[in-house]
Amino acid sequence: MSEHLTYRKEIRPCVLTFDDIKKIFRELNKCQERAVEIEKKSWKKESFESEQVYKNFVNQRCDNYKISIVVNGANGEDLAGEDSTLFDSDNLPEEVVGVYFSNISWYRSMFGVNPAHCFAINIDFRKPPIIDFSTRSTDPTPNSSIVEVSGNDSLWVQSVVEAVKRVEREKSSNRNILHRPFAYDFVVWFLGIPVGVFGASKCEAFIGKYTDSNFVLYATCIVFFGALLMCFRGAFSYTKWAFPKIELIREGSATLKHRKRWSVLVGTIVLSVISSFVFKAISG
Template identity: 30%
Template sequence: MSDTIVKNRLRKPIDSLTINKDDLLKFLQILQERANSACEIECNHIESFIKVEDLEKSKENLRSCSALKLTITGMDGEELFGSITEVFESLSFPEQIKSLYLNSELIYKSNFNYIPRNRFDIFIDFRKPKVLDFSFAPSEKTPNDSTFCVEGFDSTWVNGVFSEIDKFFNKRSSSISGIHKNSIYDVIVWILGIPIGFWACYKLSINISQVFSDSFLQNALFVYIFFLSLFILRILFHYFRWLYPQVQYKSTNDLSIIHRGFFYVIATSIIGAFLYDMLHLLF
């Protein structure tokens, strides 16, 4: 009985990543080495069914396909496709990257309609969540399509490449990526949002009572102020996610530091005033 050949497939989403151009180039160069090793495995495999007189030519064709081709899309819609060197040395390389896609079997299929036994593909989504996008609930995980997949019939190669990619991303994960997980917003609302909403009503209660004598209008304004506070919290939460994206490409002209300073001034002013009044009331 012949041995059963099992195809291994390992896929994982990229939950957190902060990377610059140099690290991205280093990562792609590592992948090129792994693609070369996969090509050599392929060359050894075809020896069992290719005629001797055609073997060297077939190996030459396979090795010509091992050079990786990638697609990089910029935030302004510009798109670059080519080898690693061609793309990264291009004068049109975008300042802000929107996405990167790489498939190691692409050239095999396009040139010879050949499907290699071992392959990988990677898609990195660098898009930031929009601050004023209310189409999805803030309690949900931040949408991001970044993922990588390694598959093949050589389990040693598959597991090795998958582990290497995974470790590379883990070493460059964001320290505050938890802000993009499910239900984080709900926790913030209960710990800060609701108390600050009541505090805002308390701070404005004297002004409201002086301007409006009608109790219905007073109560309506208190309700409005309470929900307005939660709405502002939601905007600030989206803004924080935008400042610290789940998958971030750090460019040389990154203005995030300025935005972060602006955010911290607003956040510390609100939370500081809230805590001061709470401590004053308690003590």
């Protein structure tokens, strides 16, 4: 008897559309058909009382070897179906936060056990809070996107994994640097603190014109430095929200609108800083 294999893998950062999700479903459907054929070979006719009992058993099992799809909405809506037309439905949630594929639900509800060759795939499109000071800066961005596959046939297990990985590779993004552990700590040390020190030095020069008190001067600079770091933390949270780990692109998405504004804002700041240094270099 072949060894039973179990595979569990997180889905890497990527940017998807409903066409990509349909593509995953089509590939999973092919895997499902192969799973049925593998199962049929394991059901020996001679172990049944009669040929009719065997046929009934096979038909009943095969009829319930089907893929369930659940689309989750941000407000608790769940839309369920069994084929890709679900993704064209007018009843789709306005904000989709998850898509779940599984060939376990129907089979288990009928027979009380999982099929011998089964999978559960969760694609999590949830985004972190737009401004978040509550989570620890060292923590990665929470995301429950995962592929879980189990079966006796190693080639079949690999084909299910590849159905997801193929689209994952095609639509991969470089956003992992934003969402990995210690991402904020790295950025704040190499960008946030230098910006804070630069801002505090400008604050010192400005406040020094209006007071002779060292206490007032340095207290103001410390507060200003802390405020800049808080703003930097807020800006980093906003960036993670605008560029989520796994994203579903839909027309009219609020994230796309925010991203355009983010690009304009960052571009303006960077251009201003470069212009300031160039002006000083020319005039100095």
